[in-house]
Amino acid sequence: MNRKLGTNGPIVSAIGLGCMSMSGAYGIADEQQSIATIHRALELGNNFFDTADYYRTGHNETLIGKAIKGNRDKAFLSVKTSQLMAPAANKGFTFGPVNAHPDYLRNAILYSLQRLQTDYIDLYTPGRVDPNVPIEDTVGALADMVDKGVIRYIGLSETSASTLRKAAAVAPITALQIEYSLWSREIEAEVLPTARELGIGIVAYSPLSRGFLSGEVKSPEDLKDNRVNMPRFQGENxxxxxxxxxxxxxxxxxxxxxxxxxxLAWILAQSENIIAIPGTKQIRKLEENIAAGDLQLTKDELQSINAVMPAGIVSGTRYPEMLMGALGR
Known part of the structure; x- marks a missing residue:
C-alpha cells in the first residue's frame, strides 16, 4: 500500500521502516539480520527507510548504504540530522544539544552522503527545532540544498503548528516527522489540522509506542534498553x-x-496524509507491519478503539522531563 507524502510530494510506502533499532537502540544490533530485513522490504516494494546521522554516530547510515547498494532507485531515504546522542546514566541513550545552523547542516549532509553511498537524499529533516537558530534560516539552508540537488524534499520534526507555518512560508515542506500513536495523540489538536491545511504529510514515528502496543512487553523486566528511562515504562505507569x-x-x-x-491500521485511518514508520530488525515483524497497510477498520471498530484508548488516557510522558522541552518548538 502506497500513499502520497504531502500534496506535492512523492509516492511512498504507507508503512515505512524505521531503522533506529538496527544500530542497538533497542536490544542487540545484528548487522546480518538487519540487512536481510532491508532486503526483504525492498522485495516487498517497501521503499521508505528512516534513519539519522546520529544513530550510533553514523553506523545506521553506513548499514543502510551497504544494504541498498545496487538498489538505490528502489529506496526512499529519509535522514534526520542536527542532534547529538550520548549514553544515559542508567541504560540506553539520551539526546544532547540540537544544532540546526546552516553551516552545520551543509557539513552534516556531506558525511551522510558518504555513509549512505549516494549522491542525494530523498527527505532531509532536522531532528528537532534549534531554539538558537530562526526556523527561516534552517529551512533556507535546506532549500539551498534542494537547489543543489543533494536533497529532494525538506522535512521537519516535532515542531509546533506556528513554526510549521513559518517554515512553509520560506520553502515547501514535504513532511513533518512526529510521534503519533494511540498513546501519543497531542498532534490532533493543532499540528495535524495545520499540516493538512498546508499540504504537509505526517510521518508518524513510534506508532507502536516503542513496542508496547505490540502486546509483547509484559513486565518491566522485559525492558533492557532505553525505555527504562521513559516515564511511560516506569513504576505504576x-x-x-x-x-x-x-x-x-x-x-x-x-x-x-x-x-x-x-x-498501525488505526493511524492510517486517521488521515490520508499520514504514513507510519514502525521500527524493526526482524523480517517476521516487517511482514506483519506491512500487512497492516491493507487492514480496513470499520466505523464501529474505530469507535471501539477510541472508547478503550481515548486521547490523553496514557500514564506518563513520552520522554523524561529534560527532553520534553525540545518538543513542540
Missing amino acids: FYKNLELVEKIKVIASQKGCTPAQLA
Whole structure:
C-alpha cells in the first residue's frame, strides 16, 4: 500500500521502516539480520527507510548504504540530522544539544552522503527545532540544498503548528516527522489540522509506542534498553498502560489481527496524509507491519478503539522531563 507524502510530494510506502533499532537502540544490533530485513522490504516494494546521522554516530547510515547498494532507485531515504546522542546514566541513550545552523547542516549532509553511498537524499529533516537558530534560516539552508540537488524534499520534526507555518512560508515542506500513536495523540489538536491545511504529510514515528502496543512487553523486566528511562515504562505507569494494551488485544483478536497491526491500521485511518514508520530488525515483524497497510477498520471498530484508548488516557510522558522541552518548538 502506497500513499502520497504531502500534496506535492512523492509516492511512498504507507508503512515505512524505521531503522533506529538496527544500530542497538533497542536490544542487540545484528548487522546480518538487519540487512536481510532491508532486503526483504525492498522485495516487498517497501521503499521508505528512516534513519539519522546520529544513530550510533553514523553506523545506521553506513548499514543502510551497504544494504541498498545496487538498489538505490528502489529506496526512499529519509535522514534526520542536527542532534547529538550520548549514553544515559542508567541504560540506553539520551539526546544532547540540537544544532540546526546552516553551516552545520551543509557539513552534516556531506558525511551522510558518504555513509549512505549516494549522491542525494530523498527527505532531509532536522531532528528537532534549534531554539538558537530562526526556523527561516534552517529551512533556507535546506532549500539551498534542494537547489543543489543533494536533497529532494525538506522535512521537519516535532515542531509546533506556528513554526510549521513559518517554515512553509520560506520553502515547501514535504513532511513533518512526529510521534503519533494511540498513546501519543497531542498532534490532533493543532499540528495535524495545520499540516493538512498546508499540504504537509505526517510521518508518524513510534506508532507502536516503542513496542508496547505490540502486546509483547509484559513486565518491566522485559525492558533492557532505553525505555527504562521513559516515564511511560516506569513504576505504576507501566502497569496502568499495560491494562490499556490488554483491551486493545481483545479488539485485535476479534478483528483477526495482531495488536500491532490494529494500532498501525488505526493511524492510517486517521488521515490520508499520514504514513507510519514502525521500527524493526526482524523480517517476521516487517511482514506483519506491512500487512497492516491493507487492514480496513470499520466505523464501529474505530469507535471501539477510541472508547478503550481515548486521547490523553496514557500514564506518563513520552520522554523524561529534560527532553520534553525540545518538543513542540
